[in-house]
Amino acid sequence: MVVLNRIYTRTGDDGTTALGTGERRKKYDLRVAAYGTVDETNAVIGLARLHLADAPHIDAMLGLIQNDLFDLGADLAVPQRDGKAERLRVLPSQVERLERDIDTLNADLAPLNSFVLPGGTAAAAHLHLARTVCRRAERTVVELAAQPDEPVGDSTxxxxxxLSDFLFVASRAANGNGAGDVLWVPGQNR
Structure with missing residues (x-):
């Protein structure tokens, strides 16, 4: 259980922040950037959910994802070290649930014959934004994992x-199962 009685602590005034281990890192540290970008992904998903009154099944999926993203942030904030007690980690079952949700949403989508431009409904546009932020989070986490002594779990x-795949499929589902997709027309404006 997390208890937050005081919001400001002044401990970050020197440009550092604490990992879940208590270790202090610069606020621009790659690990801090990774879980910060995961948090940003979560915030954009929250915006998308404001526009899903007509799609409660997608909203429910996103609610589970938002909780998962806090798990993922906690996983990144506590690097796994040999000999240390196991902390909260992202599990393969969470990845598998995402795959099932992708398959569920994708089953009703019209096939694509072009790339999809971000847009359509407000929900779809926000889901596309969440997808791009998620891709940035993924790139940052992959870069972190490539660093010596910066462990990152495969499931993370x-x-x-x-998740970025899910957000793409969910954006199409929010666009009338693809009927409202805005398709790219190569060279249209030449």
């Missing part, structure tokens, strides 16, 4: 990869 990377 897999979750972000699937």
């Amino acid at each position: 990377i897999q979750y972000l990869n699937r």
